[in-house]
Amino acid sequence: MLVARLLELDAAGALTTAHVRAGAQVGGVNVRTVWRWLDAARTEGRMERRPRARLELSDQMWEVLAQAGGNVVALHRHLKAAGGEVPSGVVAPGGAPGPSGRQGPAGPRGGAAGAG
Structure with missing residues (x-):
């Protein structure tokens, strides 16, 4: 408006x-x-927000995630091992940069406030 x-x-x-x-x-x-x-x-010619990319989990991805106790890194490893497409919204193992391109600091709590 x-x-x-x-x-x-x-x-x-x-x-x-x-x-x-x-x-x-x-x-x-x-x-x-x-x-x-x-x-x-x-x-x-756009007056509304640009749509954000969303990660849609398939039933199989939910199952793998549940078996891994919610560990997204384990899901990422599974997807890579299966040779399937790894969506950009799934984090890579080893603390690789996420969708923003930034990598948080190493440490027991990563970039959590008050860490260190």
Whole structure:
């Protein structure tokens, strides 16, 4: 709704930074975020969030996960050993970077607050 209204103002030649600031304040986001939303609406024709990739577990994956006591690393190993496709949402053994590309610090609690 916010982006649509700002685009209307833009089409009329009346969009100002003050409008974007007010929209950001009402939306509880940074001004740069609103500008990115406007850019996405203009270039991609999209006014809603980009859909997030989701990991869908098959019945077999749930079974393996349950047998492993919820250990996702064991699920990853099983999928690799079976030669099947390993979804990007499943973590790799050995603390390899996750979907964000970042790797947490080593240690007994990883990147948990207060670790160390």
